[in-house]
Amino acid sequence: MTQASPDPALIEELVLANKILFRQNVVDAFGHISVRHDKMANTYLMARHLPPGMVTAADIVTFDLDSNALSHQGMPYYSERFIHGEIYKARPDVISVVHCHARPLIPFGTAKGARLRPMYHMSGFLAEGVPVFEIREAGGMTDMLIRTPELGKALAACLCDKPVVLMRGHGATMVGKSIRQVVFRAVYTAENAVLQMDAHRLGENGEVEFLTAEEGRKADGWGRSVDRAWSLWKDQIMGAP
Amino acid sequence: MTQASPDPALIEELVLANKILFRQNVVDAFGHISVRHDKMANTYLMARHLPPGMVTAADIVTFDLDSNALSHQGMPYYSERFIHGEIYKARPDVISVVHCHARPLIPFGTAKGARLRPMYHMSGFLAEGVPVFEIREAGGMTDMLIRTPELGKALAACLCDKPVVLMRGHGATMVGKSIRQVVFRAVYTAENAVLQMDAHRLGENGEVEFLTAEEGRKADGWGRSVDRAWSLWKDQIMGAP
Amino acid sequence: MTQASPDPALIEELVLANKILFRQNVVDAFGHISVRHDKMANTYLMARHLPPGMVTAADIVTFDLDSNALSHQGMPYYSERFIHGEIYKARPDVISVVHCHARPLIPFGTAKGARLRPMYHMSGFLAEGVPVFEIREAGGMTDMLIRTPELGKALAACLCDKPVVLMRGHGATMVGKSIRQVVFRAVYTAENAVLQMDAHRLGENGEVEFLTAEEGRKADGWGRSVDRAWSLWKDQIMGAP
Amino acid sequence: MTQASPDPALIEELVLANKILFRQNVVDAFGHISVRHDKMANTYLMARHLPPGMVTAADIVTFDLDSNALSHQGMPYYSERFIHGEIYKARPDVISVVHCHARPLIPFGTAKGARLRPMYHMSGFLAEGVPVFEIREAGGMTDMLIRTPELGKALAACLCDKPVVLMRGHGATMVGKSIRQVVFRAVYTAENAVLQMDAHRLGENGEVEFLTAEEGRKADGWGRSVDRAWSLWKDQIMGAP
Numbered sequence: 008m009t010q011a012s013p014d015p016a017l018i019e020e021l022v023l024a025n026k027i028l029f030r031q032n033v034v035d036a037f038g039h040i041s042v043r044h045d046k047m048a049n050t051y052l053m054a055r056h057l058p059p060g061m062v063t064a065a066d067i068v069t070f071d072l073d074s075n076a077l078s079h080q081g082m083p084y085y086s087e088r089f090i091h092g093e094i095y096k097a098r099p100d101v102i103s104v105v106h107c108h109a110r111p112l113i114p115f116g117t118a119k120g121a122r123l124r125p126m127y128h129m130s131g132f133l134a135e136g137v138p139v140f141e142i143r144e145a146g147g148m149t150d151m152l153i154r155t156p157e158l159g160k161a162l163a164a165c166l167c168d169k170p171v172v173l174m175r176g177h178g179a180t181m182v183g184k185s186i187r188q189v190v191f192r193a194v195y196t197a198e199n200a201v202l203q204m205d206a207h208r209l210g211e212n213g214e215v216e217f218l219t220a221e222e223g224r225k226a227d228g229w230g231r232s233v234d235r236a237w238s239l240w241k242d243q244i245m246g247a248p
Numbered sequence: 249m250t251q252a253s254p255d256p257a258l259i260e261e262l263v264l265a266n267k268i269l270f271r272q273n274v275v276d277a278f279g280h281i282s283v284r285h286d287k288m289a290n291t292y293l294m295a296r297h298l299p300p301g302m303v304t305a306a307d308i309v310t311f312d313l314d315s316n317a318l319s320h321q322g323m324p325y326y327s328e329r330f331i332h333g334e335i336y337k338a339r340p341d342v343i344s345v346v347h348c349h350a351r352p353l354i355p356f357g358t359a360k361g362a363r364l365r366p367m368y369h370m371s372g373f374l375a376e377g378v379p380v381f382e383i384r385e386a387g388g389m390t391d392m393l394i395r396t397p398e399l400g401k402a403l404a405a406c407l408c409d410k411p412v413v414l415m416r417g418h419g420a421t422m423v424g425k426s427i428r429q430v431v432f433r434a435v436y437t438a439e440n441a442v443l444q445m446d447a448h449r450l451g452e453n454g455e456v457e458f459l460t461a462e463e464g465r466k467a468d469g470w471g472r473s474v475d476r477a478w479s480l481w482k483d484q485i486m487g488a489p
Numbered sequence: 490m491t492q493a494s495p496d497p498a499l500i501e502e503l504v505l506a507n508k509i510l511f512r513q514n515v516v517d518a519f520g521h522i523s524v525r526h527d528k529m530a531n532t533y534l535m536a537r538h539l540p541p542g543m544v545t546a547a548d549i550v551t552f553d554l555d556s557n558a559l560s561h562q563g564m565p566y567y568s569e570r571f572i573h574g575e576i577y578k579a580r581p582d583v584i585s586v587v588h589c590h591a592r593p594l595i596p597f598g599t600a601k602g603a604r605l606r607p608m609y610h611m612s613g614f615l616a617e618g619v620p621v622f623e624i625r626e627a628g629g630m631t632d633m634l635i636r637t638p639e640l641g642k643a644l645a646a647c648l649c650d651k652p653v654v655l656m657r658g659h660g661a662t663m664v665g666k667s668i669r670q671v672v673f674r675a676v677y678t679a680e681n682a683v684l685q686m687d688a689h690r691l692g693e694n695g696e697v698e699f700l701t702a703e704e705g706r707k708a709d710g711w712g713r714s715v716d717r718a719w720s721l722w723k724d725q726i727m728g729a730p
Numbered sequence: 731m732t733q734a735s736p737d738p739a740l741i742e743e744l745v746l747a748n749k750i751l752f753r754q755n756v757v758d759a760f761g762h763i764s765v766r767h768d769k770m771a772n773t774y775l776m777a778r779h780l781p782p783g784m785v786t787a788a789d790i791v792t793f794d795l796d797s798n799a800l801s802h803q804g805m806p807y808y809s810e811r812f813i814h815g816e817i818y819k820a821r822p823d824v825i826s827v828v829h830c831h832a833r834p835l836i837p838f839g840t841a842k843g844a845r846l847r848p849m850y851h852m853s854g855f856l857a858e859g860v861p862v863f864e865i866r867e868a869g870g871m872t873d874m875l876i877r878t879p880e881l882g883k884a885l886a887a888c889l890c891d892k893p894v895v896l897m898r899g900h901g902a903t904m905v906g907k908s909i910r911q912v913v914f915r916a917v918y919t920a921e922n923a924v925l926q927m928d929a930h931r932l933g934e935n936g937e938v939e940f941l942t943a944e945e946g947r948k949a950d951g952w953g954r955s956v957d958r959a960w961s962l963w964k965d966q967i968m969g970a971p
Contacts, residue, residue: 036959037852056954058962083954113850113925117940118933127354127417128392129278150948151851151941176850176941202354204928205445210359217358218392218417225391231297231324236277239299368595368658369633370519443595446686451600458599459633459658466632472538472565477518480540609836609899610874611760684836687927692841699840700874700899707873713779713806718759721781 011046017186018064021052024186027240028105029060033193036060038107038178041091042186044069051095051104056083072096073156086154090180093159094166101182103189108178111200116140116173123173123200125218125226130199132170132192134223139173140165151177171196190240191233252287258427259305262293265427268481269346270301274434279348279419282332283427285310292336292345297324313337314397327395331421334400335407342423344430349419352441357381357414364414364441366459366467371440373411373433375464380414381406392418412437431481432474493528499668500546503534506668509722510587511542515675520589520660523573524668526551533577533586538565554578555638568636572662575641576648583664585671590660593682598622598655605655605682607700607708612681614652614674616705621655622647633659653678672722673715734769740909741787744775747909750963751828752783756916761830761901764814765909767792774818774827779806795819796879809877813903816882817889824905826912831901834923839863839896846896846923848941848949853922855893855915857946862896863888874900894919913963914956 021042028034041053050069054062068084069077074092076084091104115123116139125133142149145161151174153159162180166172170192171181181196183189206215218226262283269275282294291310295303309325310318315333317325332345356364357380366374383390386402392415394400403421407413411433412422422437424430448454459467503524510516523535532551536544550561556574558566573586597605598621607615624631627643633656635641648654648662652674655661663678665671689695700708744765751757764776773792777785791807792800797815799807814827838846839862848856865872868884874897876882885903889895893915894904904919906912930936941949 036962037955056958058958058965060962061965108850108852110921110924111928114929114932117849117925117938118929118931119937119939120934121929121932125417126358127349127419129349131391148942148944148948150854151945152949175939176848176945178850198351201351202358204932205352206355206359206362208359208449208931209355209362209445211361214360215358216360216416219389221389222392222417225389226393232278235297235299239277239301242299242302366658367599368590368660370590372632439592442592443599446593447596447600447603449600449690450596450603450686452602455601456599457601457657460630462630463633463658466630467634473519476538476540480518480542483540483543607899608840609831609901611831613873680833683833684840687834688837688841688844690841690931691837691844691927693843696842697840698842698898701871703871704874704899707871708875714760717779717781721759721783724781724784 011044013052013069014045015064017042017045018052018067020186021067022062022064023241023244024190025054025059025062026244027190028107028193029058030243031194031240033105033107033109033197034059035108038105039085039087039091040103040105040186040189041070042103043095043101050077051091053085053088053091055079056085074159087152089156089159090153090162093156093163094180094182097160097163098166098168098182100184103183103186105181105189105193106178107180107193109193109197109200111197111204112173112179114204115200116175116177116179123171123196124203124215125223126199126202126206126215127218128222128226130195131218131223131226133196133199134218134220134227135169137171137173138165138167138169139175141175142177185233187233187237191236194236252285254293254310255286256305258283258286259293259308261427262308263303263305264482264485265431266295266300266303267485268431269348269434270299271484272435272481274346274350274438275300275348279346280326280328280332281344281346281427281430282311283344284336284342291318292332294326294329294332296320297326315400328393330397330400331394331403334397334404335421335423338401338404339407339409339423341425344424344427346422346430346434347419348421348434350434350438350441352438352445353414353420355445356441357416357418357420364412364437365444365456366464367440367443367447367456368459369463369467371436372459372464372467374437374440375459375461375468376410378412378414379406379408379410380416382416383418428474428478432477435477493526495534495551496527497546499524499527500534500549502668503549504544504546505723505726506672507536507541507544508726509672510589510675511540512725513676513722515587515591515679516541516589520587521567521569521573522585522587522668522671523552524585525577525583532559533573535567535570535573537561538567556641569634571638571641572635572644575638575645576662576664579642579645580648580650580664582666585665585668587663587671587675588660589662589675591675591679591682593679593686594655594661596686597682598657598659598661605653605678606685606697607705608681608684608688608697609700610704610708612677613700613705613708615678615681616700616702616709617651619653619655620647620649620651621657623657624659669715669719673718676718734767736775736792737768738787740765740768741775741790743909744790745785745787746964746967747913748777748782748785749967750913751830751916752781753966754917754963756828756830756832756920757782758831761828762808762810762814763826763828763909763912764793765826766818766824773800774814776808776811776814778802779808797882810875812879812882813876813885816879816886817903817905820883820886821889821891821905823907826906826909828904828912828916829901830903830916832916832920832923834920834927835896835902837927838923839898839900839902846894846919847926847938848946849922849925849929849938850941851945851949853918854941854946854949856919856922857941857943857950858892860894860896861888861890861892862898864898865900908956910956910960914959917959
């Protein structure tokens with residue numbers, strides 16, 4: 008495969024996204040974000056095996072959609088890179104993918120009968136429904152990780168056409184049309200989980216008035232908000248006064 | 249309209265209030281604070297479309313009470329500026345308005361039957377009652393935002409003569425007689441919500457002994473406390489040792 | 490009254506205690522700590538009306554036990570200084586007093602039937618029992634504050650011979666034999682409240698195995714721990730690497 | 731006993747581990763970590779009586795397995811050093827031990843009937859079961875501390891062949907095959923407790939789908955993750971950009 012170099016601005020945005028996800032507590036030492044290559048749609052870009060908060064431009068590897076490394080060969084990679092490759096195969100509309108173990112999301116994927124639903128306009132995208140991936144159905148008894156293309160395909164099938172999928176006993180995966188959108192979705196999916204947990208405790212019989220499907224769809228429209236949040240998060244990383 | 253320049257000290261106070269609200273976790277990338285113009289009571293001052301933590305004096309726009317910009321024309325503004333304009337019209341006593349999505353407040357506006365009530369003297373002003381605005385009544389299925397003068401009027405009517413209104417599936421709005429008072433109210437409304445959530449969990453059958461209306465009214469009197477809190481919050485922003 | 494100057498090291502310790510209480514989230518802009526004068530046991534030392542985090546040595550006022558200022562006259566003082574004066578009168582064993590609105594303590598003073606009890610050895614001193622002060626019994630409908638000698642006396646009577654008293658709809662007051670001990674007690678009373686709230690939620694029917702009176706008494710013995718905690722807290726304020 | 735000097739790199743790792751445990755909120759002013767001496771397996775290394783966040787290489791004492799100091803004699807030591815010595819005696823496979831009062835763990839050791847179980851792959855090691863040590867069985871009414879070899883032996887017996895033991899009304903102790911592994915276990919044991927508490931609140935009738943024993947065992951295999959987390963935690967202490 009002849010390789011075209013990605014736009015350096017895309018690499019820069021991906022590095023920044025890694026640091027923002029760490030700063031916003033979406034990832035700790037674990038989790039990762041990828042972006043589809045801007046010039047070769049059948050490849051994607053993601054860091055080598057590193058904590059997201061420590062990623063630099065020199066650490067960005069190019070992978071094909073089978074998640075074979077086309078650069079940085081022989082280095083350790085994230086064992087769960089198949090999450091990314093298989094979603095890019097199944098979802099041509101997806102440009103960026105986040106996988107994380109964000110604290111507020113684990114209980115929603117693990118408590119029996121729990122269902123993550125949109126509390127407010129910031130997370131209207133959740134109104135489409137949030138599936139929960141049970142790895143036992145696809146892989147039986149595992150170490151919970153998406154270590155193979157088969158498990159990646161099963162996860163992508165569970166995600167279906169939605170923006171977010173929870174993973175039982177593991178974490179969550181989000182997708183978006185851009186790095187900024189998927190980071191925004193990751194932050195506000197986690198924030199929504201915090202809010203929803205408290206709302207169930209407060210409501211009579213645990214009842215909560217969620218956004219309807221229509222409210223959620225309408226609230227998901229505003230790209231300007233994604234840029235507004237990004238400008239703040241970038242500012243925090245860059246250390247502006 | 250002939251425009252008089254606002255007192256530079258008022259602008260400075262408004263900029264500082266933006267940074268304090270961010271630092272105190274009342275706002276994140278979203279939310280805004282305005283103040284009535286000190287020389288033209290039929291106009292108000294508020295930042296252009298920016299995260300509050302990034303606002304500077306150069307970003308403060310003058311709006312008329314229909315929320316048309318009288319300065320900084322052609323720039324993007326907060327789409328929800330009608331919250332501010334319509335409240336200033338309906339409430340001549342109000343000098344400053346905060347709109348926010350503070351984390352502890354969303355569950356109180358969204359959980360069925362929840363009611364925010366004063367836990368202690370710091371939030372005695374809540375004893376007047378905290379209405380919840382249901383946008384469906386005024387606007388049907390929306391994106392939850394106060395994007396029109398009509399929705400702003402409906403919100404102002406729901407706020408009525410109270411200091412705080414919660415907004416279902418969205419956030420909250422506070423008003424005050426000064427920038428300092430409304431910032432104080434925003435901080436302690438959110439703090440009260442945290443305390444109340446825990447108290448319901450601890451009390452027998454969830455019961456809590458709130459401040460009575462009289463206790464709340466008496467506890468709301470002390471302007472000196474507002475200045476004491478402000479002096480600390482200012483100190484934190486200014487980076488004093 | 491002829492005044493002897495307090496030991497400068499005592500003033501320094503009191504100033505440091507103010508900053509530690511702020512850093513440890515026991516106080517915010519509100520709350521205060523006092524110490525009995527080392528040379529005149531019928532007077533005490535406490536800051537003038539300032540947020541604790543901003544107190545310097547120059548701000549320390551000497552008060553008599555009726556809470557009249559003997560220095561810094563004509564300046565604003567804490568309106569609740571009677572908490573301190575009346576406790577020093579009633580409790581000759583007490584050398585230092587903290588009053589605060591620490592977040593975890595408000596629900597325990599306000600939720601019906603709640604009782605703060607010792608979760609672990611760090612807060613064994615709570616095994617003596619933690620009374621709750623209901624200001625309505627002494628003062629009827631008030632602004633909740635201890636603004637008079639009479640209310641101070643009533644609070645001291647409720648505290649009795651215990652180390653901590655909760656105040657309904659207001660906060661808490663702790664006493665100790667030294668500045669360091671009362672700061673330690675304030676920090677671990679609040680920490681205990683956090684732990685206990687979670688334990689009730691986890692236990693079958695909310696049941697928790699607290700320390701017995703004997704365990705609590707034995708665990709309260711170790712002065713060396715107070716100095717160990719103080720050394721860390723001092724280090725954090727002094728900015729050591 | 732002739733003493734061989736430990737590898738300076740081991741000392742350095744132990745000092746760093748102290749700071750990481752503090753930074754990760756596993757310990758506050760209290761708690762400690764030890765490591766078995768690399769050249770004399772019947773001795774271990776641990777700081778003198780200091781808050782973990784303040785430990786330097788010069789503070790590392792050598793103890794025999796009866797927890798007598800072989801260096802730094804006459805200085806104050808942790809009174810609970812018998813936790814370490816007795817576990818090293820009983821468990822030849824153990825190379826490093828952490829004792830802590832981490833906030834999320836106290837409720838699990840104290841609430842009646844509570845049981846800490848693995849929520850996700852990061853804490854798969856909990857699937858082996860987490861015993862709770864009741865000091866009353868071994869020592870009757872105490873100050874809760876492991877102040878004697880006898881209490882240390884009883885704790886080691888309760889730990890048995892497991893990686894973690896909770897201590898009622900006190901804290902927790904973790905063991906591992908290396909400093910890095912035990913630090914990793916301490917961090918993710920506490921994280922698991924936070925997640926589990928929330929999951930019980932969300933699940934129908936409090937039910938949660940934990941990792942099975944087999945899932946836990948498989949998830950506990952991956953040493954590469956321990957190094958990945960360590961690299962981030964080290965970076966945070968070293969202040970790299």
